[in-house]
Amino acid sequence: MKAKVYVTLKSGVLDPQGKAIQHAVELLGYTGVVDVRQGKYFEIALDDSLDDAGARESAERMAREVLSNPVIEDYRVEIEG
Amino acid sequence: MKAKVYVTLKSGVLDPQGKAIQHAVELLGYTGVVDVRQGKYFEIALDDSLDDAGARESAERMAREVLSNPVIEDYRVEIEG
Numbered sequence: 214m215k216a217k218v219y220v221t222l223k224s225g226v227l228d229p230q231g232k233a234i235q236h237a238v239e240l241l242g243y244t245g246v247v248d249v250r251q252g253k254y255f256e257i258a259l260d261d262s263l264d265d266a267g268a269r270e271s272a273e274r275m276a277r278e279v280l281s282n283p284v285i286e287d288y289r290v291e292i293e294g
Numbered sequence: 295m296k297a298k299v300y301v302t303l304k305s306g307v308l309d310p311q312g313k314a315i316q317h318a319v320e321l322l323g324y325t326g327v328v329d330v331r332q333g334k335y336f337e338i339a340l341d342d343s344l345d346d347a348g349a350r351e352s353a354e355r356m357a358r359e360v361l362s363n364p365v366i367e368d369y370r371v372e373i374e375g
Contacts, residue, residue: 219335234336238360245341245352254300254333255315260326271326279319 214259216272217291220281221252255280268292295340297353298372301362302333336361349373 222228228250235249257275259268269292276288303309309331316330338356340349350373357369 221335221337231336234360238356241360243352243356245344246338246356247341248337248339250337252335252337254302254335255312256302256329256331256333257327258329260328263326271324275319275324275327279315279322 214261214263214265214268215293216255216257216259216268217293218255218257218272218276218280219252219289219291220255220276220286221288222250223285223287226285253280265292265294295342295344295346295349296374297336297338297340297349298374299336299338299353299357299361300333300370300372301336301357301367302369303331304366304368307366334361346373346375 231248231250234251235246238246238249257272259271263271269290272290272292276290277283281288312329312331315332316327319327319330336357338353340352344352350371353371353373357371358364362369
């Protein structure tokens with residue numbers, strides 16, 4: 214069982230790293246790039262003895278308590294069989 | 295038009311950051327975590343004048359040339375209308 218966790222900055226939070234990437238790609242000649250925001254991505258392999266609901270619960274808890282900072286970040290969890 | 299780019303380490307490449315997270319969650323009492331790998335995630339807002347194919351081409355090129363290191367990383371691009 215595999216869990217995928219996506220952590221992104223909340224919409225109001227400044228993202229200087231994303232802005233730096235946006236500026237860099239503009240300098241490199243890419244056009245039409247309106248905004249870039251960087252987030253984090255985790256692939257978590259979970260014990261196969263867990264069922265779908267158990268895996269989701271465990272991954273959500275990890276995302277909330279360990280992988281994200283709830284003050285400035287949102288997270289999303291996907292479970293793959 | 296929004297592009298989402300996921301950058302992950304190729305499967306043979308060691309991921310010490312992922313291993314550190316795995317070790318940390320084990321110490322925190324989470325059980326059943328077999329493996330953790332960390333990747334990067336980018337949300338790129340593109341000019342609406344681009345059509346679907348143009349947006350994908352532009353995002354793929356950015357992912358290949360700027361956002362990933364093709365020696366050790368793979369990337370995946372998703373386009374949202």
